[in-house]
Amino acid sequence: MARSFPPDVIVLDAESLLHARFARGKAAPRLVQAKSYRLPAGTFVPAPVTPALANEGALAEAVRRLRVESGNWQRLSLLLPDSWFRMNIIDLPSFNAKQRDAGDLVRWSLKRTLPLPPEKVRVAWEVIEQDGSAVKVLAVSAVDTALAAIERLFASAGFEVILIEPLGLNLWNAVAVREGNTEKDRLFVYVRDDEFTTAVFRGPRPLFIRSRNLSGERTLEQEIRLSANYLRDTLRAGALETCYLAGNRVDGNVSSILTGEFGANVRAIALTDFIERAAIEIPPAQAELVACTGVFTA
Numbered sequence: 001m002a003r004s005f006p007p008d009v010i011v012l013d014a015e016s017l018l019h020a021r022f023a024r025g026k027a028a029p030r031l032v033q034a035k036s037y038r039l040p041a042g043t044f045v046p047a048p049v050t051p052a053l054a055n056e057g058a059l060a061e062a063v064r065r066l067r068v069e070s071g072n073w074q075r076l077s078l079l080l081p082d083s084w085f086r087m088n089i090i091d092l093p094s095f096n097a098k099q100r101d102a103g104d105l106v107r108w109s110l111k112r113t114l115p116l117p118p119e120k121v122r123v124a125w126e127v128i129e130q131d132g133s134a135v136k137v138l139a140v141s142a143v144d145t146a147l148a149a150i151e152r153l154f155a156s157a158g159f160e161v162i163l164i165e166p167l168g169l170n171l172w173n174a175v176a177v178r179e180g181n182t183e184k185d186r187l188f189v190y191v192r193d194d195e196f197t198t199a200v201f202r203g204p205r206p207l208f209i210r211s212r213n214l215s216g217e218r219t220l221e222q223e224i225r226l227s228a229n230y231l232r233d234t235l236r237a238g239a240l241e242t243c244y245l246a247g248n249r250v251d252g253n254v255s256s257i258l259t260g261e262f263g264a265n266v267r268a269i270a271l272t273d274f275i276e277r278a279a280i281e282i283p284p285a286q287a288e289l290v291a292c293t294g295v296f297t298a
Contacts, residue, residue, distance in 0.1 A: 005077060005295055006074075006075035006076060006077065008020070008021050008070075008073060008077070009021075009076065009078075009295055010077070010078050011285065011288045011291070012078060013044075013081050014039070014043065014081075015039055015041075016038055016039055016285075017039060017059070017066065018037075018283065018285055019035050019037075020033065021033035021034075022293070025276040026276065027276070028275050028276050028293075029274075029276070029296060030275065030278070031276075033070065034278075035069070036285065037062040037065060042055055043055045047143070049084070049085070049143050050084045050142045050143035050146040052143075052146055052149075053149045053153070059150075059153055060153055060156070063154060063157045064157060067158065067159075074159060074160050076159055076160070076161060077161075077163040077295045078165075079164075079166070079288070079295070080167065081195060081211075082168040082190070084146075085166045085211070086114065086121075086142070087138070087139070088110060089139075089209065090109050090110070090139055092109060092134065093133070093134050094133045094134065095137070096133070097127055097135075106139050109139075110123070110139060114141070116143070121142060122142055124165075125137050125138065125139040125140070128206060136205075138206055138209075140166060142164075151164075167190070168188075168190045168209075168211065169294075170292070170294030170295055171188075172294070174274055174297060175244050175269060176297075182203055182241065183203040184241035185239065186202075186240060186241050186242050186244065187244070187258075188243075188244045189243065189246070189247075191220065191245075191249070195211055195212060196211070196212060196214060196223060198210055198211075198212075200231060200235060207235060221253075221257055225257070225261060239263070240262050241264065242264055242265050242266075243265065243266045244267050245268050245269065246268075246287045246290065247287055255268070269290055270286070271286040271287075271289050271290055274290050274293045275289070275293060
């Protein structure tokens with residue numbers, strides 16, 4: 001576990017709040033507490049990019065229960081669904097990451113991809129490739145007012161949110177640090193009840209990342225096949241070394257589809273590979289708990 005991060009991680013989505021607490025283990029983080037709190041329908045409502053907190057009282061009650069049941073602590077990392085963010089890989093022909101206005105330039109470059117003014121989003125970014133003055137940047141953005149409302153509610157209960165990031169990126173962080181170095185292309189697929197994330201990494205560098213909401217219009221199988229066609233036609237990625245599959249309700253059919261479409265060995269991500277054996281009851285959200293361990297890889 002990285003010493004700079006607190007041991008408590010919260011996973012928040014429209015339906016639940018999951019609190020996980022870790023301790024340093026001999027070879028991997030040790031999960032010492034994991035409890036989920038249900039949120040009533042309508043706590044969050046759909047809005048452009050990031051859902052809006054519509055029922056502050058409902059979330060406040062869950063946070064109050066968390067405080068009562070988990071003791072006196074203050075600092076936490078917060079992970080949110082990938083679909084609550086926009087994740088873009090952007091090309092900038094001229095960019096100096098040390099300039100004071102570098103963040104503004106990244107934000108402005110997102111203007112054409114956002115359904116709202118760029119000044120209304122909070123952006124985190126990282127240079128992932130550089131060739132002279134030209135760079136590729138991974139930019140992660142979400143609606144600032146939505147994030148601020150969540151932060152404000154936690155603060156009112158005595159919690160300091162030190163980090164807000166997507167679940168999928170932290171799941172990948174957990175996988176990448178465990179699997180070690182390679183320059184080959186790897187596929188990452190993360191499936192939840194109402195969304196799925198697809199990403200391709202060449203070594204440590206993301207070539208493609210996208211999160212899509214699942215709806216009744218297309219099945220997960222159809223969405224995977226559409227993503228495969230897009231990657232073959234547009235990205236022209238090389239032969240895939242491995243496909244990492246994460247999700248709490250994925251079955252052998254999903255693995256078969258991925259093998260057929262990408263021709264890669266599919267490896268299911270299992271919580272037991274990322275933590276020391278826990279002596280507590282593990283909630284069903286095991287993929288999300290793996291993502292929690294990714295916080296400590298920085």
